[in-house]
Amino acid sequence: MKHFLNTQDWSRTELDAVLADAARFKREKIGDALKGKSIALVFFNPSMRTRTSFELGAFQLGGHAVVLAPGKDAWPIEFDLGTVMDGDTEEHIAEVAQVLSRYVDLIGVRAFPKFVDWASDREDKVLKGFAKYATVPVINMETITHPCQELAHALALQEHFGTTDLRGKKYVLTWTYHPKALNTAVANSALTIATRMGMDVTLLCPTADYLLDERYMGWAAQNVAENGGSLQVSHDIDSAYAGADVVYAKSWGALPFFGNWEPEKPIRDQYKHFIVDERKMALTNNGVFSHCLPLRRNIKATDAVMDAPYCIAVNEAENRLHVQKAVMAALANQ
């Protein structure tokens, strides 16, 4: 039984098939690929696009999504094995995942890091706990990666360039400032999918402290080796933007300061000029700009960039619906 925990677990052929299905679901909204089936959407963190797109995707294919928020309107869950559960958690993932699997055909999980200890958060314990105990396929709705966003992003780029072959495009993943130290999930994912698609990828960030976890740097290197393209790291804004076909922005906290954000704050504050603006976009090869949303305007990107015709963030967000329908349909009918 296949889960959808990361794009890296799926072959390029499988990913291409899902993207093709997504394009088809975009043309034909209503179908019966999930008729009478159901998905539990388990949210440990808030969501707008993810919830709406999964819930509607299920509906449009004849299925039903149940939205659960453990610790809020459901019980808090224990993920460690062998624990004497005398603390706050009321039930173990073993029971949660097994019982949900009896009710539904698919389980989606959103679980952000706790931002205390990266060594622990990078284990993706919540998602893996569901995948371990569930007897139905599990979908990553964003944990320390965001594979559904990857597919939506890839589809938006394929639509923009009018081809499924993205090789030869210069792709810049740029760090941007944000008042809070954010999750690296979407950055990890952008690096993963951009290299998977064989693009020439530049990771632009202020300093080496802002490099991504070695797992994802490693996936990217492996993808370059297998799919062509290239990967380079840059700390120079202008040369990174020069000639870019795609600019993708994301803010994240520096991993060496993970869980100890006070000293990172003054460092991060020095790099507010990484904001995506018209001057930088003018350096590109008539490039497109995108972002996973939510985006703080005039912090990560200016109003002018967000409102420009070359901003395809809303297209990408729309594609969440279509790619998730494709993923759900593929998993529920495997």
Added chain:
Amino acid sequence: MKHFLNTQDWSRTELDAVLADAARFKREKIGDALKGKSIALVFFNPSMRTRTSFELGAFQLGGHAVVLAPGKDAWPIEFDLGTVMDGDTEEHIAEVAQVLSRYVDLIGVRAFPKFVDWASDREDKVLKGFAKYATVPVINMETITHPCQELAHALALQEHFGTTDLRGKKYVLTWTYHPKALNTAVANSALTIATRMGMDVTLLCPTADYLLDERYMGWAAQNVAENGGSLQVSHDIDSAYAGADVVYAKSWGALPFFGNWEPEKPIRDQYKHFIVDERKMALTNNGVFSHCLPLRRNIKATDAVMDAPYCIAVNEAENRLHVQKAVMAALANQ
């Protein structure tokens, strides 16, 4: 593309058609006017009737409602233009409304005033923000007016009197006490629809401080000019109730004290006797009583009034379902 932000934006012919559709939906519960379609219900404030009736209305017509609560289980939203978003808000209404419009066919919005500055609240910024950026029709689920309640109320009165023509009826909108300074939305709406229907309307309130905003007093005057009927303001309970065919109750905070409620409290506390009771109802012309609910019993109206046969508040609440189905069907198929 037509929104449903206020009844005043719709022609009398259009409103009459919606009320006729609502009566039909009341007779035939199940249909396919929204087959495969969807609505996002965006709640910035709590709801029981509104959520239930919209969600069920969509279901009964073959559609699906997604319920979102920004700032609770979705991201907090920025409504001002040009803001450097370094505060609490995580995304701008421009993106929220555009993205939702890609997912759904209709957007409903509930956003009560913030009760700090009426000059700001009266701009109805949240609703107008959605209407500005959305590319699908937007429905007001109560902001500073409550047009769905207006239609439900009008339909309940048409049912009670056995005619769609309400002209010649004496209609009393009475202020009542409530421990908190409440929203004027339903009062604004009652004044608007009662005058629109050509009734002889009396606005009964303790003092001139409790008059409604000039925008709604103006709409009422305009409606009288166009639809016949009359409008008067009274501070005398007994003469206002005398001969009334309809008594509609609502509590609201006095606008001159908006955002500065401390000094208003002792004033408001003097008028607890505005409660709707059997003695007052006995002064009417065998009149009906209604209220938008929720209602605090023995504060706004006595148990005896609420449980009397002339109380049609539950009928009115039921009609929310029917009128909203008519509004959704009209907007989704325009």
Added chain:
Amino acid sequence: MKHFLNTQDWSRTELDAVLADAARFKREKIGDALKGKSIALVFFNPSMRTRTSFELGAFQLGGHAVVLAPGKDAWPIEFDLGTVMDGDTEEHIAEVAQVLSRYVDLIGVRAFPKFVDWASDREDKVLKGFAKYATVPVINMETITHPCQELAHALALQEHFGTTDLRGKKYVLTWTYHPKALNTAVANSALTIATRMGMDVTLLCPTADYLLDERYMGWAAQNVAENGGSLQVSHDIDSAYAGADVVYAKSWGALPFFGNWEPEKPIRDQYKHFIVDERKMALTNNGVFSHCLPLRRNIKATDAVMDAPYCIAVNEAENRLHVQKAVMAALANQ
């Protein structure tokens, strides 16, 4: 019009028919017994299994469930009659139940005790308030009893033993430790249904302080008189487990300390050894173990017991879906 407030209100014939329907719904998941119909699920307390199973049950039978959480995303509700509602509650159960009844075909209610005054909590005011004012059938989704769990439990036992006739089985309901003083609902229910099914029931608990409320002890006695079997109370672990066919565990607070839990805590702390473990299970007649979930592992039962083949807690949880479909179908089509 019949409600489903307690199994004790239903005849044995009716219960047997519901269990037979549930077994049928388990074989044939999709149906139209609730086509176009709806249920409001009113949660005053959190839920995972209950919400998911009711929501999916409605969907799989062509209906729709609306989930409401009063005081959280709906208005707080007043349950007392004649109250001057100048406190926190915004509307009276009379209006809530009447209005919901206009919208939906069924109402489910979850309302745990407030844990302050058992004399008050044992009146089950919230559930009874809904049943009093609603004009549609009301279903108990757990208050001070949990009749849906009873049916799921009974069905799991019938499946395990391969017969609908459970007479002659030795059934042990064992109290277990838990860091908090919990609701007696499931214990009351287990005692009720086990005696109703004519089993030989032992209530195992640390001391007489942990006996259940006399109402449920009385129901059990009445059930024994009518259905055969037996009922005994034991404070001795080994003799209670000896030869048992079924071990059902639940923790609850001692009623004599209700609302005054401080002095009960050190007493309860002495009985952590009531945990269900392999040594105790080895005393049984190759017995099965079950629990209503959520369960704190290594507090109420050990990992080894939870992961053993004789643990049927997940089967029981699954059956919630099937029995609730049977209850909803029976009530909506009466």
